[in-house]
Amino acid sequence: xxxxxxxxxxxxxxxxxxxxxxxxxxxxxxxxxxxxxxxxxxxxxxxxxxxxxxxxxxxxxxxxxxxxxxxxxxxxxxxxxxxxxxxxxxxxxxxxxxxxxxxxxxxxxxxxxxxxxxxxxxxxxxxxxxxxxxxxxxxxxxxxxxxxx
Numbered sequence: 001x002x003x004x005x006x007x008x009x010x011x012x013x014x015x016x017x018x019x020x021x022x023x024x025x026x027x028x029x030x031x032x033x034x035x036x037x038x039x040x041x042x043x044x045x046x047x048x049x050x051x052x053x054x055x056x057x058x059x060x061x062x063x064x065x066x067x068x069x070x071x072x073x074x075x076x077x078x079x080x081x082x083x084x085x086x087x088x089x090x091x092x093x094x095x096x097x098x099x100x101x102x103x104x105x106x107x108x109x110x111x112x113x114x115x116x117x118x119x120x121x122x123x124x125x126x127x128x129x130x131x132x133x134x135x136x137x138x139x140x141x142x143x144x145x146x147x148x149x
Contacts, residue, residue, distance in 0.1 A: 003111040004128060006135045012146035014077060014097045014104040020142055021079060021095055022072055024053045030141045032133045033057050036065070047074045052084070066091070089113040108135065 010017055027034040036056035043050045051070035056063065066086025072079045077098070083091035093110040110131065 004109070004131050006106075006108045006131060008106050008108075008135055008139050009100055009103060010106060010139050010142045011103040012142045014099050016146045017104045017106060017142055018072070018077065018079070018097055020138065020145070022049065022051070022070075024051065024055070024070070027055065030137050032137055033059050033130065035063060040067075048072065049074070054086075083112075087115050089115045106138075 025037045025039055027037045034055060035058050036054070038054045039051060040054070041050070041052040049070075049072040051072075052067065053070060054065050054067050056065040058064065064087040066088050067084040068091065069082050069084050070079060071081075077096065079095040081091065081093045081095075089112075091110075091112040093108065093112075096107040098105040098107075
């Protein structure tokens with residue numbers, strides 16, 4: 001089961017970074033391996049933003065769509081994601097955002113398992129590389145959109 005964590009300092013405001021992460025339907029424009037995104041539901045309940053969304057991910061001949069439950073907690077500036085349906089046996093990822101004098105710090109933890117054992121083994125071997133490419137993409141997108149010029 002691939003597990004990893006990434007921490008980045010991004011030159012933008014914390015709220016801008018949170019909005020970027022919650023703008024799921026834009027992921028195909030900048031996130032590597034993301035081929036499609038669809039938000040089914042987006043609701044506000046007190047301090048929570050609740051989203052049900054699909055992401056289609058793939059590379060080469062491999063492509064699959066999974067549905068996830070996304071919960072943004074405004075109180076602690078965190079996003080928790082779990083899988084609902086698709087090729088993942090389980091998915092838990094957690095985004096945490098903090099203010100920093102130079103911008104915003106983002107912490108991202110992910111733990112998942114793909115149902116297909118062959119793909120799970122293959123993904124485990126390339127996972128760190130892929131995760132860093134995705135983190136780079138979010139950082140570049142935030143800087144392109146929000147950095148002071």
